[in-house]
Amino acid sequence: MSDGVNLSRRHLLRGHLKAAAPAVQLPWSLPWPEFVADCSRCGDCLSACPEQIIIKGDGGFPALDLGLGECSFCGDCASACQEPLFRPRDQRPWDYIAQITEGCLANGQVYCQRCQDSCEARAIRFIPVLGRVPTPSVDADLCTGCGACVGDCPVGSIKVASPAHKEHE
Ligand code: SF4
Ligand code: SF4
Ligand code: SF4
Known part of the structure; x- marks a missing residue:
């Protein structure tokens, strides 16, 4: 089965199809369709962020609100996540x-x-x-x-x- 089909099945099973991508995703996070396919919305990243700039966005998925503060690129959100949702931290965190x-x-x-x-x-x-x-x-x-x-x-x-x-x- 191709990755695309797997992704679609996971979407259907979890019912995440309507979650809109936030304006600012978490640093190092995977592209939005892959992210919502595996994010359990546990909130571990929210509590891990020392700057407290991660909020629950559409559908309860995490998003950044940079109006609350800056990202220090500490990587604590990625480290706290139990799912394979983040790229290696030796890469650029994003292109924003x-x-x-x-x-x-x-x-x-x-x-x-x-x-x-x-x-x-x-x-x-x-x-x-x-x-x-x-x-x-x-x-x-x-x-x-x-x-x-x-x-x-x-x-x-x-x-x-x-x-x-x-x-x-
Ligand atoms: S890298 Fe650090 S400061 Fe930036 S969102 Fe993640 S936990 Fe918060
Ligand atoms: S100069 Fe900078 S801080 Fe001042 S209004 Fe313009 S964008 Fe905002
Ligand atoms: S201009 Fe860029 S590097 Fe400077 S404070 Fe704004 S977002 Fe950060």
Whole structure:
């Protein structure tokens, strides 16, 4: 039997077909269809996370809420999980990067550089423009997607997502 058929059978048996993928999955976790096929929703990852940023998402499956804090990439969620749901931790945890959306105060000519101060990786830069408030840009090579900037933005204008979902350059 192929992996695809096995996956479909497990979906049907567990009734997980309607669980929507969260905006931010756990670091190192498998692609969503594989994750929901084997996640028992035991909650061990939630209690293991020292940052307390793992929440119960759609269908009771774990998701990250980076508005609650940043991911330190400690790996405790993956270590706590009894199921084969996580990739080896010597790999990149994910391809997420920070994305700054339209609501950024700088777009309305309001001075703010709080996100730059939040970022230990120094991935957020402000380029001075004559006569205008500088706007932030994210260096995709430096950004780890940790989310420290997400909760620190006073107007909630930063999200973390895969580059394919990027809304604004
Ligand atoms: S890697 Fe650590 S901080 Fe990040 S979600 Fe997992 S347990 Fe929480
Ligand atoms: S913290 Fe938010 S509002 Fe302030 S510059 Fe950064 S993205 Fe814009
Ligand atoms: S997600 Fe983390 S590394 Fe990326 S810009 Fe925000 S604070 Fe910096």
